[in-house]
Amino acid sequence: MLTRNGVIAALQGALEPEAMVVAVALGGADATGRADEQSDIDLMVFVEPGGVEHVAARIEAALRAVSPIREKWRLAMPTWHGFNQAFYQLRDAPECLMVDWVMIERGTSHPWFEVERHGAMRVLFDKEGMVRSVHVDRAAIEAGVKKKIEESRVKFQLFRHMAEKMVTRDRPADAAHFYHSLVLRPLVDVLRCVHCPDRYDFGFRYLHDDLPGEAYDAVCRLCYPSGPSGIEGCVREATEMMERVLRGG
DSSP states (O other), X not given: OOOHHHHHHHHHHHHTTOTTEEEEEEOTHHHHTOOOTTOOEEEEEEEOTTOHHHHHHHHHHHHHHHSOEEEEEEOOSSOSSSSXXXXXXXXXXXXXXXXXXEEEETTOOOSTTBHHHHOXXXXXXXXXXXXXXXXXXXXXXXXXXXXXXXHHHHHHHHHTHHHHHHHHTTOHHHHHHHHIIIIIHHHHHHHHHHHOGGGXXXXXXXXXXXXXXXXXXXXXXXXXXXXXXXXXXXXXXXHHHHHHHHTTO
C-alpha cells in the first residue's frame, strides 16, 4: 500500500526537472500543521504561462507510474476560484490519500499565500523563491465579515422555520436538509466571524481549531438532533445562541 510520503516523493521527483514548473508546495493540512497519514495531498503547482496542460499530463503520468488511477475529476473551467484543479484517487493507496492539485501560472494573482487564512505552505522545491507568505488585506476581511454577519442574520431569521415546517409535514429528509443549511450553517458563519474573522467564510472547515471549546461543543451537539422530533429543540437552542452572539454575549 502506498504511503503519503511515497506519493509526495514521486510527484516531486517527476515535477522538479520540468522546465515549465517553477515551484511546487503543499497546502491544506501541511500548511496548517495538521497533516497526518489520513490527510490528502494538496499540491500547489506554480508553472510558466501556457504550461498548465503539459504539467497536468506530467502529474497524471507520475501518478500512473506508482499506481493505477481509481478515479479522477478535472474541474471544468472556470472553476469557482478561477484556477485549474483536479482530484485523483489511486488504486494502491488508501481512499483518503487523494491528490488534489491546483495549477497557478506565473504572474497570476491568487490568495493561497495569505498565511492567516491558508497557513504557510510546505515547499517541496522553489527554483526562484516564488513561494512566500503574505498577510491578508485587513480592510477586505473586515468588509467581508460585516457582510457575512448581516447575510447570515437575515437568512437565519427568514428561513429557520423551514426545518420545523418539514417535520410537521412528515418530510424528515427535507427537514434535515433545511436544518443544516438554513439554521446550523448561518450560526456557524456568525460564530466564525466573531471568533476567527480571518477565516470567516470557511464554513465547517477547521472549525475545531477556530472556535472556542464551548462554542465548538455546542455546534457538535446541534449537528445531531435526536431524529425529526428533536429538530424543534435544536432550532430553539440555535436561535438562542445566535441572538446571544449577535448581542456580543
